[in-house]
Amino acid sequence: MAQTRKSLIKIKPKRYKDGEIVKVSFMVMHPMATGMGKDKKTKKIIPAKYINSVKFVYNGKEITHMTVWESLSVNPVFTMYMKITGKGKLVVTYTDNTGEVHEKSKKIKPRG
Amino acid sequence: MxxxxxxxxxxxxxxxxxxxxxxxxxxxxxKPTGPNKMDFKTAVDVITGGKTPKKSSKVKLKAPEIAENGAVVPVTVTVDSPMTASNYVKAIHILNGKNSNARCIDVFLTPANGKAMFSTRIKLGGTQDVTAIVELSDGTFLMASQSVKVTIGGCG
Structure with a gap:
């Protein structure tokens, strides 16, 4: 089986300058189970597994943090704006209610 | 007779x-209830701390009027704000009216965002109102809401 991608950071537009405000979206492959649904075959309740919190950190400075509840859709997307202030790294971390932590980073290279 | x-x-x-x-x-x-059961009124009280949020045209909530599939409903909240160090949007909360947990997401922004916008996808169990509550840096609460018609429920 091909390995599936767990998460993805997208920045729009692709080429950006220093000081520009860009759109950042963070996509996660996550079941987001509420703990209320039942498996159709086994008739057992699927245990809750949803994202608790998401953090956007840019060059060591926290830009945005979110508290997430189970009402978000399967494979959620978080989109917001961000101001580019020089070269650096954007690190996005999410935490699960089961204690799972996942980190994804992207280099920021402004041009011109 | x-x-x-x-x-x-x-x-x-x-x-x-x-x-x-x-x-x-x-x-x-x-019906089985979720671990974080909370109805709409208590959720608003928890967020605002007893204050009543004002309806405002500054907050724009974009959601489909009719959602064919309740499992994926795209919601976008835009706030008209300069986002400077003294005047910015502190938090955006997205709530639903009828799901077992009324809270969807709480987003805490900073002036480094540049623009006050947030967009995500939520689950809706049936036809209901989607509400956005916005907290400004001076402590006032604004809100906007829209009803979404759901033909197939997306919860459970």
């Missing part, structure tokens, strides 16, 4: 017989 009365009684008896079993079944098997 007698015949007519007889049919009337028969009809009511049949109607009662049809309704009663479904009612008793619903009472005996309550």
């Amino acid at each position: 007698q015949r007519r009365d007889f049919f009337k009684k028969l009809g009511t008896a049949a109607a009662v017989a049809a309704v009663v079993p479904t009612m008793s079944f619903a009472a005996s098997a309550p």
Whole structure:
């Protein structure tokens, strides 16, 4: 089986300058189970597994943090704006209610 | 007359017989509740701390009027704000009206965002209102809401 991608950071537009405000979206492959649904075959309740919190950190400075509840859709997307202030790294971390932590980073290279 | 009365009684008896079993079944098997059950009013109180949020045209909530699939409903909240160090949007909360947990997401922004916008996808169990509550840096709360018609529920 091909390995599936767990998460993805997208920045729009692709080429950006220093000081520009860009759109950042963070996509996660996550079941987001509420703990209320039942498996159709086994008739057992699927245990809750949803994202608790998401953090956007840019060059060591926290830009945005979110508290997430189970009402978000399967494979959620978080989109917001961000101001580019020089070269650096954007690190996005999410935490699960089961204690799972996942980190994804992207280099920021402004041009011109 | 007698015949007519007889049919009337028969009809009511049949109607009662049809309704009663479904009612008793619903009472005996309550729906499973989520771990973070919270209704809409208490959720608003928890967020605002007792204050009543004002409806404002500064907050724009974009959601589909009719969502064919309740499992994926795109919601975008845009706030008209300069986002400077002294005047910025502190938090955006997205709430739903009828799901077992009324809170969807709480987003805490900083002036480094540049623009006050947030967009995500939520689950809706049925036709209901989607509400966005926005907290500004000076402590005031603004809100906007829109009803979304859901043809297939997306929860559970």
